[in-house]
Amino acid sequence: xxxxxxxxxxxxxxxxxxxxxxxxxxxxxxxxxxxxxxxxxxxxxxxxxxxxxxxxxxxxxxxxxxxxxxxxxxxxxxxxxxxxxxxxxxxxxxxxxxxxxxxxxxxxxxxxxxxxxxxxxxxxxxxxxxxxxxxxxxxxxxxxxxxxxxxxxxxxxxxxxxxxxxxxxxxxxxxxxxxxxxxxxxxxxxxxxxxxxxxxxxxxxxxxxxxxxxxxxxxxxxxxxxxxxxxxxxxxxxxxxxxxxxxxxxxxxxxxxxxxxxxxxxxxxxxxxxxxxxxxxxxxxxxxxxxxxxxxxxxxxxxxxxxxxxxxxxxxxxxxxxxxxxxxxxxxxxxxxxxxxxxxxxxxxxxxxxxxxxxxxxxxxxxxxxxxxxxxxxxxxxxxxxxxxxxxxxxxxxxxxxxxxxxxxxxxxxxxxxxxxxxxxxxxxxxxxxxxxxxxxxxxxxxxxxxxxxxxxxxxxxxxxxxxxxxxxxxxxxxxxxxxxxxxxxxxxxxxxxxxxxxxxxxxxxxxxxxxx
Amino acid sequence: xxxxxxxxxxxxxxxxxxxxxxxxxxxxxxxxxxxxxxxxxxxxxxxxxxxxxxxxxxxxxxxxxxxxxxxxxxxxxxxxxxxxxxxxxxxxxxxxxxxxxxxxxxxxxxxxxxxxxxxxxxxxxxxxxxxxxxxxxxxxxxxxxxxxxxxxxxxxxxxxxxxxxxxxxxxxxxxxxxxxxxxxxxxxxxxxxxxxxxxxxxxxxxxxxxxxxxxxxxxxxxxxxxxxxxxxxxxxxxxxxxxxxxxxxxxxxxxxxxxxxxxxxxxxxxxxxxxxxxxxxxxxxxxxxxxxxxxxxxxxxxxxxxxxxxxxxxxxxxxxxxxxxxxxxxxxxxxxxxxxxxxxxxxxxxxxxxxxxxxxxxxxxxx
Ligand SMILES: Nc1ncnc2c1ncn2[C@@H]1O[C@H](COP(=O)(O)OP(=O)(O)OP(=O)(O)O)[C@@H](O)[C@H]1O
Ligand SMILES: [Mg+2]
Numbered sequence: 073x074x075x076x077x078x079x080x081x082x083x084x085x086x087x088x089x090x091x092x093x094x095x096x097x098x099x100x101x102x103x104x105x106x107x108x109x110x111x112x113x114x115x116x117x118x119x120x121x122x123x124x125x126x127x128x129x130x131x132x133x134x135x136x137x138x139x140x141x142x143x144x145x146x147x148x149x150x151x152x153x154x155x156x157x158x159x160x161x162x163x164x165x166x167x168x169x170x171x172x173x174x175x176x177x178x179x180x181x182x183x184x185x186x187x188x189x190x191x192x193x194x195x196x197x198x199x200x201x202x203x204x205x206x207x208x209x210x211x212x213x214x215x216x217x218x219x220x221x222x223x224x225x226x227x228x229x230x231x232x233x234x235x236x237x238x239x240x241x242x243x244x245x246x247x248x249x250x251x252x253x254x255x256x257x258x259x260x261x262x263x264x265x266x267x268x269x270x271x272x273x274x275x276x277x278x279x280x281x282x283x284x285x286x287x288x289x290x291x292x293x294x295x296x297x298x299x300x301x302x303x304x305x306x307x308x309x310x311x312x313x314x315x316x317x318x319x320x321x322x323x324x325x326x327x328x329x330x331x332x333x334x335x336x337x338x339x340x341x342x343x344x345x346x347x348x349x350x351x352x353x354x355x356x357x358x359x360x361x362x363x364x365x366x367x368x369x370x371x372x373x374x375x376x377x378x379x380x381x382x383x384x385x386x387x388x389x390x391x392x393x394x395x396x397x398x399x400x401x402x403x404x405x406x407x408x409x410x411x412x413x414x415x416x417x418x419x420x421x422x423x424x425x426x427x428x429x430x431x432x433x434x435x436x437x438x439x440x441x442x443x444x445x446x447x448x449x450x451x452x453x454x455x456x457x458x459x460x461x462x463x464x465x466x467x468x469x470x471x472x473x474x475x476x477x478x479x480x481x482x483x484x485x486x487x488x489x490x491x492x493x494x495x496x497x498x499x500x501x502x503x504x505x506x507x508x509x510x511x512x513x514x515x516x517x518x519x520x521x522x523x524x525x526x527x528x529x530x531x532x533x534x535x536x537x538x539x540x541x542x543x544x545x546x547x548x549x550x551x552x553x554x555x556x557x558x559x560x561x562x563x564x565x566x567x568x569x570x571x572x573x574x575x576x577x578x579x580x581x582x583x584x585x586x587x588x589x
Numbered sequence: 590x591x592x593x594x595x596x597x598x599x600x601x602x603x604x605x606x607x608x609x610x611x612x613x614x615x616x617x618x619x620x621x622x623x624x625x626x627x628x629x630x631x632x633x634x635x636x637x638x639x640x641x642x643x644x645x646x647x648x649x650x651x652x653x654x655x656x657x658x659x660x661x662x663x664x665x666x667x668x669x670x671x672x673x674x675x676x677x678x679x680x681x682x683x684x685x686x687x688x689x690x691x692x693x694x695x696x697x698x699x700x701x702x703x704x705x706x707x708x709x710x711x712x713x714x715x716x717x718x719x720x721x722x723x724x725x726x727x728x729x730x731x732x733x734x735x736x737x738x739x740x741x742x743x744x745x746x747x748x749x750x751x752x753x754x755x756x757x758x759x760x761x762x763x764x765x766x767x768x769x770x771x772x773x774x775x776x777x778x779x780x781x782x783x784x785x786x787x788x789x790x791x792x793x794x795x796x797x798x799x800x801x802x803x804x805x806x807x808x809x810x811x812x813x814x815x816x817x818x819x820x821x822x823x824x825x826x827x828x829x830x831x832x833x834x835x836x837x838x839x840x841x842x843x844x845x846x847x848x849x850x851x852x853x854x855x856x857x858x859x860x861x862x863x864x865x866x867x868x869x870x871x872x873x874x875x876x877x878x879x880x881x882x883x884x885x886x887x888x889x890x891x892x893x894x895x896x897x898x899x900x901x902x903x904x905x906x907x908x909x910x911x912x913x914x915x916x917x918x919x920x921x922x923x924x925x926x927x928x929x930x931x932x933x934x935x936x937x938x939x940x941x942x943x944x945x946x947x948x949x950x951x952x953x954x955x956x
Contacts, residue, residue, distance in 0.1 A: 378841075380840055380841065399843070399845075400840055400841065400842075400843045401843030401844070401845065402843075403843075404842075404843040405843075410841070412841060417835075417837050417838075418835075418837045418838050418840075418841045419838070419841070420838065421831055421834050421835050421838050422834075422835070423834060424830075424831075424834065428827065431827075432831075432838065432841070432842040433841075433842050433843055435824050435827045435828065435831075435842065435844075436824035436825075436827075436828070441824045444823050444824055444825065445818075445822055445823050445824070446822055446823065446824060446827060448822075
C-alpha cells in the first residue's frame with residue numbers, strides 16, 4: 073500500500089569537527105510503508121535519524137513532513153508532528169517504573185502524578201492492543217533487553233506517534249523476539265503507521281521492508297523497492313564489494329584442553345539459580361559456540377567465568393589452574409580475555425577517550441604503565457594501531473568513545489580483547505551492531521586467533537555467527553547444556569528445537585547422533 | 590584531560606585544528622575553562638542585578654571589591670592566605686568527586702587534622718624545628734585521612750551513604766575539638782578555651798616579608814599539580830576515575846572498586862587534614878573552637894567550579910578567596926551587607942551546578 077509522500081529529508085549536512093556524518097543525505101518516506109535504511113558502521117544512519125527527530129540539528133538542509141517544514145533541533149516539534157524514535161542504545165531511566173518513564177518531562181510533576189492511574193490504564197490498553205506484554209508498574213532495571221525494547225516502542229506509541237523510527241532494534245534480540253518484532257511492525261503499518269527501520273541484517277530487511285535505501289559516507293547512494301533487489305546486491309551497495317558469507321577456514325585440529333568447565337553452577341542477580349551444572353572443554357585451535365535463547369543462563373555463565381559473579385558450585389580450569397574464587401583482576405592476568413555482552417554497561421567507559429578505553433584491563437601493567445604512571449606514548453600508539461587495523465571510524469583517538477557509532481564502539485572492544493593475545497577468549501556476542509563488511513573482517517580476525525592456537529568460547533544468540541566460525545555448538549537451555557551439534561546449516565531445525573528445550577527425536581537418517589550431556 | 594565534553598560545534602570544523610599538540614592542548618584548556626567562566630559571569634551579572642535592586646551601584650561595588658583585594662602586596666597576600674585552605678581542601682575533593690564519592694565531611698577532616706597537629710605541636714618540644722614542623726603536618730594529614738577513611742570503609746563494608754556518614758563525622762570532629770580545647774589540650778591558666786600557642790620555631794616560614802603569607806600556598810599549588818598527575822597520569826588515578834564513571838566497567842577491568850573508593854576519600858581527607866595543620870602552623874598558631882569558618886564546605890564549591898580538576902581548583906580557590914576578602918571590603922568600604930556577598934557566592938555555585946546539568950544534557954549520546 074504505497075501511499076503518498078509523508079516525509080522528505082532534503083540535502084541534510086552535518087559535521088562533527090572534521091568528521092562528516094551527513095553529506096547531503098536525502099530520503100523520501102511514503103505513508104504506510106516500512107522503509108529500511110542500510111549502511112556500514114559510521115555511514116551516518118543514526119545521525120540522520122537523530123536529526124529527523126530533533127535530537128541533533130543539521131548544519132544545512134531541511135525536513136518536510138506532510139508539506140510542512142520541521143523546525144530543526146526540536147524534539148518536541150518532532151513529537152507534535154508524530155515522529156518518534158527508539159534509539160540504538162535505550163534511553164530509559166533504570167530506577168523508575170515503566171509508567172514513570174513515560175511521563176518523564178511531560179508537564180508539571182503535580183499534574184503528572186495525579187494522572188498516574190490514567191497513564192497506567194492507557195499503557196495497559198495499548199499493550200493489549202499490540203500484544204506487547206508491558207507492565208506499567210515494572211521497574212525498568214528489572215527488565216530484559218527485549219522487554220526494555222518493547223517498553224521503548226510502546227512509549228513512542230503512547231505519545232501518539234505515527235512515524236516510528238527504529239535504530240537497529242534487532243541487534244539485541246533473539247531470533248524469536250525478532251520474529252515477534254517484525255510481526256509487530258506489520259501490525260503497526262496495518263494500523264496506519266509508518267516505520268523507518270535500521271538494521272545490519274539483510275534477511276530482516278528483505279522480509280519486512282517495502283522499500284530500502286543504502287547510505288554510504290553520509291549520503292544515500294541507492295534506493296529501491298525491496299521486491300526488486302536481493303541481499304547480494306544490497307551487500308554490494310553497502311560495502312562496495314561482494315561479501316563472503318562462508319569464511320574459509322582450516323580444518324579442525326585437536327589441540328590440548330585449555331579451558332575446562334566442570335559442573336559449574338551460579339545464581340543470577342536475584343539469587344536464583346541461573347546456571348545449573350554446566351560442563352564442557354575448549355581446546356587449542358578450537359572455537360566452541362554456545363547457542364540459546366537469551367536469558368537461559370548465558371550472561372551468568374560469562375560473568376562467573378570471568379570472576380564477576382561467584383560460582384556456587386563446580387570448577388573452571390584454565391591451563392589446569394583453578395579460576396573459581398579468583399578476582400577478576402587475577403583472571404585478567406591469566407591470559408583470559410572477555411568481550412562482554414553489553415558494551416555500554418561494562419565494555420567501555422562512555423565519556424572517556426578511545427585511548428583510555430583500550431587500556432581498560434591493562435592500565436596498571438606494562439607497556440601501558442611504568443612505575444605507577446600511565447605511558448601516554450605507548451597508549452596512543454596502541455590505540456592508533458587498533459583503530460587502523462580494525463578500521464574503526466573515529467575523528468581522533470582522543471575523542472570520547474561515545475561519539476563513535478555503535479558498530480565502531482563494538483569493533484574497538486573486540487580489537488582490544490583480541491590484541492591481548494590470550495590463551496582463552498570468551499566472547500559474548502561478537503558482532504552486535506557491526507555491519508556485514510566489518511562482520512566478515514571481525515570473524516576472520518577471530519579465526520586467525522583460532523589458527524594461532526587460541527581456545528575460544530563464543531556465546532551468541534546469532535546462529536549465523538555461530539555457524540560461520542564455530543567448530544561445534546553447544547545448546548544451552550534453562551542453565552543446562554542440553555546438546556551438542558556440528559555447525560551444519562542443514563540441521564538448523566534440530567538446533568532450533570534444542571534451543572526451545574525440546575529433544576529432536578525424529579532425526580533424519582544418516583546424521584550423526586546428538587550427544588546429550 | 591579526560592573531562593572534555595562532546596564537541597558540539599560546527600564552528601570548530603577547521604581542517605587545521607589540532608595540528609600541533611600545543612595548539613590542541615591550549616584549545617582544549619580553553620574549552621574546558623569556558624563553562625565555569627561563563628557560570629561565574631552569569632552569577633556576577635545576577636549579583637549586579639541584586640545589588641542594583643537593593644540600591645547599590647554594582648559597578649562601584651565591584652570596583653571597590655577588586656581594587657581593594659588587589660590594592661597592594663599585602664592585600665593580595667591576605668587573599669592568598671584565605672585561598673590556601675580552600676585550594677588544599679578543594680584539590681582533595683576533586684579526587685573524591687572524580688570517584689563519585691560525595692565527601693561532605695572535609696570540614697570534619699579539617700578539624701581532625703587540626704587536633705592531631707595541635708597535639709603534636711604542643712608536645713615533642715625536644716625535636717629539631719624542621720623535623721617538628723614535618724611531624725605536625727604529617728600528623729594532621731594522617732588524622733584527616735583516617736577520619737575520612739572511616740566513611741569510606743563504612744561505604745564499602747555496609748553500603749552506608751558517605752553523604753550521611755561524613756556529615757555525622759563532621760559533628761563528631763567539631764565537638765571533639767571543643768572538648769579538647771576545654772579539657773586535655775587547654776592552655777594552662779587560660780581564660781578562653783584554647784590550646785597553648787605553638788613555639789615560634791615551628792611556625793611555617795613566611796614567604797613575603799611584612800605579610801602573613803606562608804609557604805602553605807606553595808604546598809597547596811604543588812599538591813594540586815601532584816593531584817592532577819595522580820588523577821590523569823597515574824594508574825591508580827585512572828582506576829579512581831573509572832570507578833567514578835562506571836563501576837561495572839571498573840569491575841570488568843579488574844579494578845578493586847572498594848580499594849579505589851577508600852583511597853579516593855582518604856586522599857581527600859588527607860588534604861583536608863593537612864589544611865587544618867597548615868592553618869594552625871601558619872596562621873592561628875593554636876587550636877580553638879570554630880577554627881574553620883566553613884572552609885570544608887566552601888571547598889566543595891571550589892571543586893565543583895573547577896569541574897573536579899585539581900589545577901582548576903587553584904584558580905577557583907583564588908576566586909572564592911577573592912569573593913571572601915572582597916565581602917569584608919564591601920562591608921567596610923561600601924556598607925554592603927555581607928549577606929549579600931554570601932548570596933552572590935551562592936549564585937556562583939548555583940550557576941556552576943546549572944551549567945554542569947546543561948552539559949550533561951548535551952552530552953547525551955547521539956544515537
Ligand atoms: N556526537 C558526535 N560527535 C562526533 N562525531 C560523531 C557524533 N555522533 C556521531 N559522530 C560520527 O558521525 C559518524 C556517523 O555516525 P552514526 O552514528 O550516524 O553511524 P551509523 O550509520 O549509525 O553507524 P552504526 O551502524 O555503527 O550504528 C560516525 O563517524 C561518528 O563517529
Ligand atoms: Mg547507528
